[in-house]
Amino acid sequence: MTTPDTKRDEDAVRRYVEKMGLTLAQIGMQRMPARVFAALMTTDEGRLTAADLAERLSVSPAAISGAVRYLEQVGLVGKEREPGERRDHYRLYDDLWYATFLKRDRLILMWRDAAEEGIDALGADTPAGKRLVEMRDFLTFITRELTEMFDRWHRERGAEPS
Numbered sequence: 001m002t003t004p005d006t007k008r009d010e011d012a013v014r015r016y017v018e019k020m021g022l023t024l025a026q027i028g029m030q031r032m033p034a035r036v037f038a039a040l041m042t043t044d045e046g047r048l049t050a051a052d053l054a055e056r057l058s059v060s061p062a063a064i065s066g067a068v069r070y071l072e073q074v075g076l077v078g079k080e081r082e083p084g085e086r087r088d089h090y091r092l093y094d095d096l097w098y099a100t101f102l103k104r105d106r107l108i109l110m111w112r113d114a115a116e117e118g119i120d121a122l123g124a125d126t127p128a129g130k131r132l133v134e135m136r137d138f139l140t141f142i143t144r145e146l147t148e149m150f151d152r153w154h155r156e157r158g159a160e161p162s
Contacts, residue, residue: 013042017057032059032067037076040092047080047091105146112139
């Protein structure tokens with residue numbers, strides 16, 4: 001957390017938020033959600049209201065609304081409200097990276113299961129079926145590797161897997 005002894009260069013922070021947002025957009029994230037995510041990552045609190053985000057990014061509240069909705073759907077941020085308050089706060093999850101990739105793991109399982117259904121429909125020996133067999137086998141491999149990787153991550157961090 002920033003204390004009176006540790007002042008941040010707010011111009012440098014703004015430039016970094018834009019650079020990080022651009023980088024995330026270049027790897028496939030939508031531009032506004034990328035900027036919102038970057039803004040949340042650079043706050044000491046890890047949480048901001050929509051109004052705070054709009055002000056920091058110099059954009060409309062509507063742009064923030066769409067961005068946080070997307071970020072919630074993909075599991076990168078959560079919405080919370082303090083008792084008695086009328087404004088929502090958007091926050092980063094604790095253990096963000098583990099939670100994000102765990103959600104991706106579930107999506108990979110759904111994709112693998114869809115490939116399995118296609119194999120049943122097309123037949124494993126047809127050209128299309130063979131492609132689906134390879135997809136299913138690859139996704140099964142990835143799922144197994146991710147599970148082991150999650151366990152190693154928790155051991156490295158000194159925490160037990162959940």
